[in-house]
Amino acid sequence: MRPALDIISNGKYRSAQHRAITNGSRARLSVSTFHDPAKTKAISPSFEPPKYHTAIYGDYALSWYSNGPEGKRNIDALLI
Template sequence: MELNFYRIITNGKYRSAQHRAITNSSRARLSVATFHDPAKTAKISPALEPPRYREVVYGDYVLSWYTKGPEGKRNIDALLIE
């Protein structure tokens, strides 16, 4: 699941990196998971003008990950300003 809220904040300039792990059969692998999220009540909006995405409450945005979003669109696409 891509954390598209970075794309919203940067107004589409930056995208989250896709995670990809490459294993090595001769060495053990150590993974350290770290997580950071804004408060569920925080409003996420583009920092640059003119905005390409609508403002959204982060908690609502997270809940939309589990659906296809409004009108069957991906949650990030549903926030695009046309």
């Protein structure tokens, strides 16, 4: 779940879908990086017109773990 960037960029920068393909003849190296705002910070679009509602990041992240995807992306709940 990295949609904070989706919200802040107003949908301009989207989270990449992860896909790994194994190869039995070559070693694979994976590097992951994460950027999460403080749980008490409000996240909102930086551009007009906004596509998403403002949300407290901790509440937004917690909703994913408490509700699960329910067949859709968590960010869809913040669409205007």
